[in-house]
Amino acid sequence: MNKPVLEVIVVGAGHAGICVSYYLAKQGIGHLVFEQGRIGEVWRSQRWDSFKMNSANKLNLLPHQAPYFEDPDAFASATEFALALENYAQQEKLPVKQYCTVLSVQTDQEQAIYRVTVSEAGKETTYLSQQLVIASGGQNRIRLPDFAHQLAKSVVQLHASEYKNARQLPDGNVLVVGSAQSGTQIAQDLLRSGRNVFLSTGRVGRIPRRYRGKDIFDWLVEIGFYDTRTDEVTEPSLLQVKNPQVSGAGERGKTSSLQSLARSGAVILGRADRAEANTIFFQTNTSSNVKYADEFSRHVKQLIDEYIQKNKVLAPLADVDLDDVPDEDASCASDLTKLNLVEEAITSIIWTTGFSGDFSYLPLPVLNEEKLPTHRNGVGVVNGLYFIGLPWLRKRHSAIILGIREDAEFIVGHIVKSSRPGGQ
Template identity: 35%
Template structure:
């Protein structure tokens, strides 16, 4: 047993993180009568939603706000919640389920503490003291470590650089043009935020597919949710973890779509027509000159066909197999707009660019784990959230069991399974 064990607080189950995954786990642990404690590094509840920009809206409709014991029953199921309302809902949810949360506590190390209990246990070090836990649930989410390309270090110091994690509004940026790198949901929405403020924007296009906000009479997420929930009943398994082509696919980007302004699709060519200068994939930089892939025409075609090649086929198959009477898919208008130049190189100073916003996603952060349980992708090795180390669990990660495992809509299902496994121990 570690030397600090004598002074460590003991708890049956420790949940690291009090965002949606941690709170959902707390709900089910409470229902099972399991003594537990949630540790949250932030000073306030609200999870990673507190790290979003001022104009952010949830990308999933209100009907998909499905935390355990809480289903949206308001007057606008098809509407979308702004950031501050999302945060308030989570804080209210934590109060209603009486989640035992300790705020402002950073976990710095989790190690085995064999001998603490008959079936093992864990020594947990934090910046607020040490604990001993029989079980530990990793619920700190997938949005912990902002990813920024190493070559960003070669960008001149007078250029303001920040990750989407730290972006709040256009007014906080210096005057001048802005380069946004990445066209996932963050990149698309931040680009629109800058455009609405009258800023000149350059946009580096990644491989995230465009998607229609609505498809065959419903919000596209409605169909995705149905396939996640009921697809296997009809032999449609494409959104379940076992069908992923490779472990890397767990980190593929979500479709380019927005919950702002009542919810809408985002089309890169339309952004181009509005004045955004489009570039290919960011490749690197040398003394203020940035290089992009010289494949913008093919890249635009790729992002436009991505939905039709995979998701649309799967949604149509589900609708047919389930015998749902849905309207036919609308024909996609042909759009052959192209920029006048591909912009494979960009001189930041010459083009008046004073800010770069990296919308390049996040990496998992389990640096506090002092035990061999992570795979080459820094992802815990597990089966349905139960890791290969007895007593160690994971909830709320992308593709934990299915495509929507990390969403508000379905995180509760994985949390319920993990909580039941803990209670059965």
């Protein structure tokens, strides 16, 4: 074997892969990071123009990263965050190879190495490594409902990752399908642009932007909300709960709620169920979706109140936040169960229906029946294989930027323990 064997290859140079690379470098472990686009590519190319991070700048710093904005409590744009990642990688001299798409991974059982083939500068190149970290995340393949293909061709359909601003849409009203963070924020963006918006909702919680003198994320971190370990979860459905509605838009962000969107003119509908040409049908769960979101906010505030009381924390009483006031009767919910797109002048649909991970380059016995990684706390079922950047990888905080530091340090700790001699 004439090719040098790296100790580690990392796939993906988002915040997860960059963080792993930092800890590998500090341990003196030889490695390369492959990124199919630019550093932080997902943040650059899959966000709309007005997008703001949902957590404040101070919570998005990687290990020993200098604050990249004067205001630690402000919310960066996606591009600003990606540029901060790029600057961090340059300052730390991390070995990132951009525009290198991983095509396949194979194991050489005899040599106990991974063969990673990438497309680089228009040609295929194979690299060898003793260990492999998959940091490509779970948001690189868009997810659309099957019935999206049954709609009339005249309707413009975009996934949230393709939406940039209202100007790219034809004149007319817009249906946004999905009411998690992306759906509610894009709906607000469209409303601000003067569009009429119909919003198809799901069972998604929400949280106020600020509560009792602090940003809600400051409280959630302080009370240990994100410290729940995956191994401790006894109710599997918890692992499928979507991130709650909240927005970083504006000077200090804002509370996002279905009732506030309704006050701005949005028509709040139930879950999109099926479609026939120019008609989309909705479930009759609109009211329950509104009440679920309100109840989630109430529960989170109760956890904070209990923490304040138990620990005798000095905190002011909550200010009145009109967008967080519960809609007790779900009066904002429409009772419509179908929409004729032509009659309602709906010319565009934005699908904020999420993503799935693309791990097709891993022809290894490491994926489950859903083609998702099988792992425990990020450690794969094949020796020397690791995953990072997935929801509930180790804890609830694995889904947010703040949690990536602990996960990366944990993974690199495993790598150090199992490193074999001979790596370069």
